[in-house]
Each structure stands twice: as structure tokens, then as C-alpha cells.
Amino acid sequence: MKQEYEALFTPWKIGNLEIKNRIVLAPMGGTCIFGWMEPGGSHFDKEAARLLLKIAKHDCGLIIPGIAPVKDMLGGKWLYQNKRKFAELAEFMDELHATGAKMFVQMTAGFGRSFALTAPLAMLAKNKALNTLAKPYIDAEYLTAAPSVLPNRWADDVTTRAITEKEIKDIIYAFGETARLCKEAGVDGVEVHAVHEGYLLDQFTLKYTNKRTDDYGGSFENRYRFAAEIVKEIKDKCGDDFPVSLRYSVRSMTKAFQYGAMPGEDFEEIGRDMEESERAAKFLQDAGYDMLNCDNGTYDAWYWAHPPQYMPQNCNLEDVEHIKKFVDIPVVCAGKMEPDVGAKAVKEGGIDAMAVGRQFLADPKWVSKIKKGREEEIRPCICCHSACFNLTKHNGTANDQDLTESAGMCKCAVNPRSMQSKKYRVKPTDKPKRVAIIGGGVGGMEAARILALRGHEAEIYEKTSELGGVFIAAAAPEFKEKDKQLIAWQKHQLKKLGVKIHYNYEVKPDSLPSADEYIIATGAEANRIPIPGAADYAMDATDYLLGRKQVGKDVVIIGGGLTGCEIALDLFRKGKNPQIVEMKDDLIAVKNMCLANTSYLRDCFKTNKVPVYLNAGVAEITDKSVKVNLKDGRTVELPADDVIMSVGYHPIPLLQAAKNVHLLGDCKKVGNIRSAIWGAWDIAMKI
Incomplete structure (x- = not known):
């Protein structure tokens, strides 16, 4: 093992619980030990258990599975009412502890306005009669209930109802009972989800989402009361020595509903700013939390909690290191963390441990490979979110994600075996070909x-x-x-x-x-579009990306899909003036493309005033400009030193499929x- 990683492989404590190293599996929806989006409600999820056990066997110190709603998403049964799954959990804990790892179960109060409504669920949420009929199976109105009447993040025409005080008390009780059953099953601690990412508990803490006038709204203490009462209930049921972590966003990084802040941007925060966070972290510690598992963001600035390729490495570390100065409990940092940077931060006392999520999906063995000095063997996570978390939104849609994707998250684009170990496995052949x-x-x-x-x-x-x-x-x-x-x-x-x-x-x-x-x-x-002047004055996207052709200052990109937008981002960062022309009514308006990735690009262009022309068609390309027809009937002429076509591709198979001929990928x-x-x-x- 390289010396630079050594600090990651030292023990540390959460309360009285010792963890063997400083690497934490960050909780990810889909790795839930209690499955939650299947008929019949929650159950012990054996596929998730297999993945978690593999990660534990390969030297991860603390395992935190994905969220377990304290009330089942389907059927509405309280998690603590199903004792059988806790018996199965107890058996699993014996296996996990044999690896030397520890595990916390993460429990969630819910999603509030961040619940990713698909079009059918949005219809239920808007129609009380239909929702009443569906309630025995799924209660969309309850699942989206928030501190106040608010716009849903995903379905623009849906507003949430305000959760009642009785419902709050029921949730607090459920946290305590579920934590007690987890402790009895041998679980080492629990994590409360979450004053983080704009989920329900976080919505209570934030002024822009909490307009209540009762004991859970208004003052700082009232806004953080829900989270404080939960940890007190857990401690009452499980004892002061039972560790309770809190998933915590240091800063909201949010400028408005559906509009986040860019890295390094000077902006007016409408959520939790650093000044409030300094106070909140101490308040939550004093309430009884034993650890803060930190990052940044809300669903309105989702790319901070789920950083795509475009976000900086270790994007939340500076803020997390700052907040550690205000508490005495361990602080963990997540968000594109690199092992060498995490180790340095641990060694210098900036954080107590680093949390890593999707890299474990790409390669569950990456920690043991680092220990053995085999870094070149690590399959990298490319931050695409195209299989693990492809909740999708573009203009005019709710969550435009296939139902099968919603029910089966935390699969991996580059490693099909994650959460699909039965379907994808390497079986030796007995007939070599x-x-x-x-x-x-x-x-x-x-x-x-x-x-x-x-x-x-x-x-x-x-x-x-x-x-x-x-x-x-x-x-x-x-x-x-x-x-x-x-x-x-x-x-x-x-x-x-x-x-x-x-x-x-x-x-x-x-x-x-x-x-x-x-x-x-x-x-x-690449597709070709018969636009006057295209053959003479436009280049294909690959010509630009591969450096075959150079571009000037003003560049028009025809096509606002993912490739076109990534080219525009690349040009912007190189100091060019990109302009995007897109025929649809939004950028990257396709299914199953993660909102964390797409919203970064849209927000980046909006913040930096990169011109985007939607519902637009190209009339002509000349040697100095592009003439664009707009939806309102106007024609604008965009200055263009160069034009890049990014309008999709079509297959070019060498052969057609046959008994011994198999077509793969784009062909x-x-x-x-x-x-x-x-x-x-x-x-x-x-x-």
C-alpha cells in the first residue's frame, strides 16, 4: 500500500463503537437492506445483502445501506410492524461482523416535495378521488407531504400538502421502534435520513420550504425540532451508547426552486448557509447525534449530492472540513472523494472518514485493491448515473424514468453485476470457441x-x-x-x-x-441534416472532440442533447462563446437521463448566460453565421466562426444478425x- 493512503486504514470511534478504518460506504437508494419499491412493501433484500457483504469482505470499515423508509412506500405498513425481516437482518449481521466491518441502518422520514413523482403518481397526487382508490396500495398524497404547501420538484403541476403534527409524532415513534429492532438484530448503529439534500427533515429546517406557524416552523429551534426529537426518541429506546449518525448537508447551495449554485459562485443562499450551518451542527450534536455524514445540496441543486463528471473532485470537502470545527463528534465527507485527498484530510484532522458511494458499485473490491497496491485494477465509476440513479426531468414532464428503473436502482452501467448478481455472472464454458x-x-x-x-x-x-x-x-x-x-x-x-x-x-x-x-x-x-451550408461550413461533433478541427471564438452547436451540451460546456471552460440551437423545448429532453447531470448543465448555462435557443430550427449556415428560426416566427442570425453538428447517430452494422452473428452496441x-x-x-x- 502506498504511504499516502495509510491514514485511511487507522481505527476511529463513533461514540464507543470502534471502526477498523476510515472508509464508509455512503448510503445509496437501491442498496436498501429492506427493499421498498416492490409489491408487498418492504422486505429483507437478499440482492442488496450480497453486494453489501462483498463490499465488507473487501475492507470497507463502515457499511451504510440505502434508505429504509420508516413507513413502507407500498402498502403503508410501518417498518417496525414486520418482525420477520429483522430476524433475517440478525442472521446477516453475523455474516457481516465476521468480516470485521460494522453496519448502520439508515432510516428515512420521507421525501416531501422531493419525492420523484412519475406521471401516473402525479395524476394520483393531483386527484384526491383517484388517490383514495389507490391508497391501500400507494398513497401519493402522503408520500409527497411536506412541511408546507410546496411545489413538487419533479411534477411542476403538483403541490404538496402540509404534513400534520400527528403524522410527525407517528414518524418520531417509528424511528425509535425501528432503531430498537435494529439494535436487537445486532446492527451497530443507525443513521437518520436526513437533514440533507432537501429531503423531508431537511425541508423542515429550511426557511424556503418551511412556512409553518406551529412548533415545527418559524424559529431556528422549531425548524430543527423534528430532527432533534427523532434522535432523542432513538436514544430513549436504545440507550445513549447506541450510535446515531445524521446525514447532513452543510450548505444547501440553492438559489431558487429548481435552480442551484455553481462551484465557486458568489450567490444568495435561500436554504442553509454556512453561518446557520455552524449553529445547526452544534445544535444537532447537542440533541444527541454521534456523527455527521456530510455533503452539500438539495434536490434543487442536486449535483452537489450526486456529483456528475462536471463537478470538481472532492467538491464538498472544504465545507465539511469547516463545519468540523464547530462540533466534537466525528464528521464524514462524501462527494467524489479521492482516496489520496481523503487520506490527507484525515491525517490533518479535517475530517474523520471519507464516504464513497457509486465507486463501490463500479468495483466493490476497490478498497482491498488499494491496500494491495493494485490501483490499475480498479474499475472506475464514471459518474454517469445512467444505471444507478437515472431519475429524469425535463420541461413538461414529471420523473421521466421507466418504472423498471425506479424499482431497480443502484445497478451500474460499467459493472452489470452490481445488484444483478444472479443475472450477470461469469460461468466457465465447456465448449471453447x-x-x-x-x-x-x-x-x-x-x-x-x-x-x-x-x-x-x-x-x-x-x-x-x-x-x-x-x-x-x-x-x-x-x-x-x-x-x-x-x-x-x-x-x-x-x-x-x-x-x-x-x-x-x-x-x-x-x-x-x-x-x-x-x-x-x-x-x-453521425446523422446528417440537409441544412443549406452544412456540408461546407459545419463539422461533426467527433471532429471537434478528437481535435481533427480547431474552432474559433464564436461557436454554434446544433443539437442540445447530452453530447451537444457537453461540447458547449467544454467550449465555455476553454474561454469560447458557445451557442446552442435545439429543436425541442428543453435541453437533453430524453428518458432515463439523471437530473443531477442534466440540471448541472442547464444551471451552468443559465448562470453563465450561455445562449440557448429552444424550439428552434436552423435555416442556413454561412461562413460567418447561422440563421435560426424561432418558435415565435422571428429569425435570428448568430455569429459563428465555426459550427458543430451534434444531432445524433444511426447504426452501421457490418453484417445482419444471424445464428453465429451477434450485433452489439450502437451498430x-x-x-x-x-x-x-x-x-x-x-x-x-x-x-
Whole structure:
């Protein structure tokens, strides 16, 4: 192990509980030990348990599963009323403790206005009669209840009702009872979710979401009363020695409803600013909390709690180190934490431990790999959120996420085995075959890797001199460092496995290499739109990203999808003047694209006044400008030294699917990193 990591592998205490090292699994919705979005309500989730146990076996010190609502999402039963699941939890705790790790169960009071309503649930929330009919199964009105009447974060036409004092008291009691059952099951502590991220308890603490006039609104003490009474109830039921952590956002980083602050921005905070946080942290410690598990943000500034690629590494560390000065209890920091930076902060006393979430989905063994000096073996999380947490919103929609995605979170785009260990597994073959993979992009490389692990002879035929395919272009911006690391990881794995690679080898349909099976992974090519002047004056997105063509100061990007917006961000950070033209009524208006990622881009462009033209069409491109037709009938002429086309792709399969020919990735259907890698597994497991 490198000396720079040593501070992470020292013991520490939460109250009287000793933890073997300073690495914490951050709680993530989906890794819930009590599953919560399935018919029948909550239950002991064996798939989550398998993942958590693997993480514990590979040297994580403190395990915190995802949220357990104290009242079931489906069916409305209180969590403490189902004793069977706690018996199963007790058996699991024996297994987990055998690894040397400790575990807290995170309990939540609810979501309030942050509940991610899909269109059907939004309909229930708006229609009392329909909600009454559905209430025995799901009560949308209760699930969205907030401190006050507020706009729902996801469905613009839904307002929440105010939660009643009786409901508050019932929730407080439920926290105590659930914590007691967790303690009896051998759980080492609990975490209260959350004065954090704009969830229900946090909404009570924030002036912009709490307009109450009773004992739970108004003054500072009243706004923080709900959270304080919960920890007191838990301590009454479980004793002062039973550790209770609080998930805590140091600052809200919020400028308005649905509008967050950029890193380093000077802005007027409408939520919890640092001055209030200094007072709140001490108040919550004195109420009885034994640890603060910290980051920043609300659902209105969601990219602070779920940082995409565009956010800085260790983005919350400075604020968390500051707040530690005001408390005597341990403080943990989450948010794109890097081990070397976390270790340095621990060594210098800035924090007590670092929390890591989605990197554990990408590679549950990453901690043990660091200990063994095998950093090059760590599969990186690329912060895409495309499988783990793809709650989606764009103009005019509620949560535009498929129902199957809502029910099955914390899967991983780059590691299909996370939360899908039964479906995706490497099973050795008893009939080795020679498999030719035509195309060395991320899908082709992953297929070769799995085939080699299974015992097949896989060979890659790549028409260029480099592996990575179109993902090389996607990884080009400076903020895509983790994408570059993923390509490097795949190359390293193929070298270790001895996979043969044929570079500069273009396969033609009539000159296929000898093989038993063929995987066609030839990708896609850019769409062309018949715009006057495009052929003469516009370049493809990949031409820019790969550095084939340089651009001037004023650049028009035609297409406001993810690639177009990422190009605009890259140009802005390089000091250029990007302008986006998009035919839809919002940027990145697609399903299953995480709001944390998309809202950062929208907020960044809004804050920095990057011109965005929605509901717009391009009339003509000239050598100096782009003429754009607007929805209101006007035509504007945008100055343009260069024009970049980012209007999607279409498949270019070398062959059609057949008995021994398998189409993979974009050459079958244009998708993303998740569809490429999962598709590779789907094919490679069946050969």
C-alpha cells in the first residue's frame, strides 16, 4: 500500500463503537437492506445483502445501506410492524461482523416535495378521488407531504400538502421502534435520513420550504425540532451508547426552486448557509447525534449530492472540513472523494472518514485493491448515473424514468453485476470457441474480456490504431477523466488476459476472419441534416472532440442533447462563446437521463448566460453565421466562426444478425455506455 493512503486504514470511534478504518460506504437508494419499491412493501433484500457483504469482505470499515423508509412506500405498513425481516437482518449481521466491518441502518422520514413523482403518481397526487382508490396500495398524497404547501420538484403541476403534527409524532415513534429492532438484530448503529439534500427533515429546517406557524416552523429551534426529537426518541429506546449518525448537508447551495449554485459562485443562499450551518451542527450534536455524514445540496441543486463528471473532485470537502470545527463528534465527507485527498484530510484532522458511494458499485473490491497496491485494477465509476440513479426531468414532464428503473436502482452501467448478481455472472464454458469481435470500442472490449474469462478464444479486429471507438471522443473533454480511466482499465484487463488484438484491420463483409462466432461492434455514424451550408461550413461533433478541427471564438452547436451540451460546456471552460440551437423545448429532453447531470448543465448555462435557443430550427449556415428560426416566427442570425453538428447517430452494422452473428452496441441500436457494456455481457454469457 502506498504511504499516502495509510491514514485511511487507522481505527476511529463513533461514540464507543470502534471502526477498523476510515472508509464508509455512503448510503445509496437501491442498496436498501429492506427493499421498498416492490409489491408487498418492504422486505429483507437478499440482492442488496450480497453486494453489501462483498463490499465488507473487501475492507470497507463502515457499511451504510440505502434508505429504509420508516413507513413502507407500498402498502403503508410501518417498518417496525414486520418482525420477520429483522430476524433475517440478525442472521446477516453475523455474516457481516465476521468480516470485521460494522453496519448502520439508515432510516428515512420521507421525501416531501422531493419525492420523484412519475406521471401516473402525479395524476394520483393531483386527484384526491383517484388517490383514495389507490391508497391501500400507494398513497401519493402522503408520500409527497411536506412541511408546507410546496411545489413538487419533479411534477411542476403538483403541490404538496402540509404534513400534520400527528403524522410527525407517528414518524418520531417509528424511528425509535425501528432503531430498537435494529439494535436487537445486532446492527451497530443507525443513521437518520436526513437533514440533507432537501429531503423531508431537511425541508423542515429550511426557511424556503418551511412556512409553518406551529412548533415545527418559524424559529431556528422549531425548524430543527423534528430532527432533534427523532434522535432523542432513538436514544430513549436504545440507550445513549447506541450510535446515531445524521446525514447532513452543510450548505444547501440553492438559489431558487429548481435552480442551484455553481462551484465557486458568489450567490444568495435561500436554504442553509454556512453561518446557520455552524449553529445547526452544534445544535444537532447537542440533541444527541454521534456523527455527521456530510455533503452539500438539495434536490434543487442536486449535483452537489450526486456529483456528475462536471463537478470538481472532492467538491464538498472544504465545507465539511469547516463545519468540523464547530462540533466534537466525528464528521464524514462524501462527494467524489479521492482516496489520496481523503487520506490527507484525515491525517490533518479535517475530517474523520471519507464516504464513497457509486465507486463501490463500479468495483466493490476497490478498497482491498488499494491496500494491495493494485490501483490499475480498479474499475472506475464514471459518474454517469445512467444505471444507478437515472431519475429524469425535463420541461413538461414529471420523473421521466421507466418504472423498471425506479424499482431497480443502484445497478451500474460499467459493472452489470452490481445488484444483478444472479443475472450477470461469469460461468466457465465447456465448449471453447473462437470468437471474432469486429470493433474495439468499449462494448467490443467488454465482450472480449468476458469471453476470455469464460475460456473462449476472443480476438478483436479494430480498423484504427487505437481501442475505445467513439468513447475516445466522448472522453475527450478535460472533465471526462474517469471515462479515460475506464478505457485504460479495459485495455489493461485485455492485456492481462492475453486477448489478441488486430489493429488497423478493416473487416469487410466478404472477407471475414476465420471464427466460430462473430460479434459485430462497428458502432454508428453521425446523422446528417440537409441544412443549406452544412456540408461546407459545419463539422461533426467527433471532429471537434478528437481535435481533427480547431474552432474559433464564436461557436454554434446544433443539437442540445447530452453530447451537444457537453461540447458547449467544454467550449465555455476553454474561454469560447458557445451557442446552442435545439429543436425541442428543453435541453437533453430524453428518458432515463439523471437530473443531477442534466440540471448541472442547464444551471451552468443559465448562470453563465450561455445562449440557448429552444424550439428552434436552423435555416442556413454561412461562413460567418447561422440563421435560426424561432418558435415565435422571428429569425435570428448568430455569429459563428465555426459550427458543430451534434444531432445524433444511426447504426452501421457490418453484417445482419444471424445464428453465429451477434450485433452489439450502437451498430444494433444507438445507446450509451450502459447499453454497450450490458449488451456485451448479454452476448458473451450466451456463447
